[in-house]
Amino acid sequence: GAGVSQTPSNKVTEKGKYVELRCDPISGHTALYWYRQSLGQGPEFLIYFQGTGAADDSGLPNDRFFAVRPEGSVSTLKIQRTERGDSAVYLCASSQGRIPYEQYFGPGTRLTVT
Amino acid sequence: AQTVTQSQPEMSVQEAETVTLSCTYDTSESDYYLFWYKQPPSRQMILVIRQEAYKQQNATENRFSVNFQKAAKSFSLKISDSQLGDAAMYFCAYRSHYLSPKETSGSRLTFGEGTQLTVNP
Numbered sequence: 700g701a702g703v704s705q706t707p708s709n710k711v712t713e714k715g716k717y718v719e720l721r722c723d724p725i726s727g728h729t730a731l732y733w734y735r736q737s738l739g740q741g742p743e744f745l746i747y748f749q750g751t752g753a754a755d756d757s758g759l760p761n762d763r764f765f766a767v768r769p770e771g772s773v774s775t776l777k778i779q780r781t782e783r784g785d786s787a788v789y790l791c792a793s794s795q796g797r798i799p800y801e802q803y804f805g806p807g808t809r810l811t812v813t
Numbered sequence: 814a815q816t817v818t819q820s821q822p823e824m825s826v827q828e829a830e831t832v833t834l835s836c837t838y839d840t841s842e843s844d845y846y847l848f849w850y851k852q853p854p855s856r857q858m859i860l861v862i863r864q865e866a867y868k869q870q871n872a873t874e875n876r877f878s879v880n881f882q883k884a885a886k887s888f889s890l891k892i893s894d895s896q897l898g899d900a901a902m903y904f905c906a907y908r909s910h911y912l913s914p915k916e917t918s919g920s921r922l923t924f925g926e927g928t929q930l931t932v933n934p
Contacts, residue, residue: 730920741817741904741924742858755921788856802922804858 701725703805705791711811712781720776720808724793731774732802733766734790742790748774781812815840815907819925826895827933833880834890834928836905844910847881848922849890853901861903864888866910892930900932 704723712718724731730749734742744758748768756766763781768774778785788809792802816839826832838847849861864872864881871879876896880889892899905925 732921734922739927741906741927742922744921744923747920749920758921790856790858792858801860801863807856809856
C-alpha cells in the first residue's frame, strides 16, 4: 500500500502569514506523529495523536502551533503568525499503535519563512 | 528526559569497506528501544535497525549490525561491505518503553544530531 504522504512538498511563506501542512498516514494506522527538523539537526518531537485525540502535545514550541486529526486519519499542522525561526522540514510519521510498533515517516514538508 | 548524542558529524568510508557510527544516550529507564534511521537527500527517514534494551544479543540486519553496551549507554552501528547507496545522514534514536497512566509517554522518538556518511568509490 501507499506510504505516508505529506503536502505540500515545499512551502514558502512570508513572515506573519498562516500555513497549514497536511499529513496522510498509512491506512489503518491509529498513531500519528509530527516532528520538526531544523537544518543540520535531528528531528524533534512536536505532537502525537492516538486516534482523533492529541495524546501528547508537549513538544509544540508555543501557542502559534496547533494540530488536528478530526477523523482519526489525515492530520493538519497549523502555524499562525509564522516567524523566520519556524523554517524547517516538518516530518510526519504513523504507526499501527503504541509502542513497540515502528514509525513510518513521510518525505516531509520544507517550510521556508521569508 | 532522555538525550541522544552522536559525536561524529561526518564520516567517510571506501566502497566495500566497513565503517562504525557512534551513538551514546542518557536515560534513567531500564526498558527502552534504540534505533538507527537513514535519511537520504529525499528526506524520507528509513529504519535501518532496532534494538530492544532487554535483549542482550546485538541486532543484525544483513550488512548492518549494532554493538549495544547497556551499562555504557552506547549503541554503535557497523556497516559492512559499504555500498554507494549507503551514503546518507544517519540518526540514532531512543524510544521509551515506559507507559504513563495516560499511556501518552513512551511513544515519541528522541533523535541524535546525525552523522553524514560519505561512501567513496
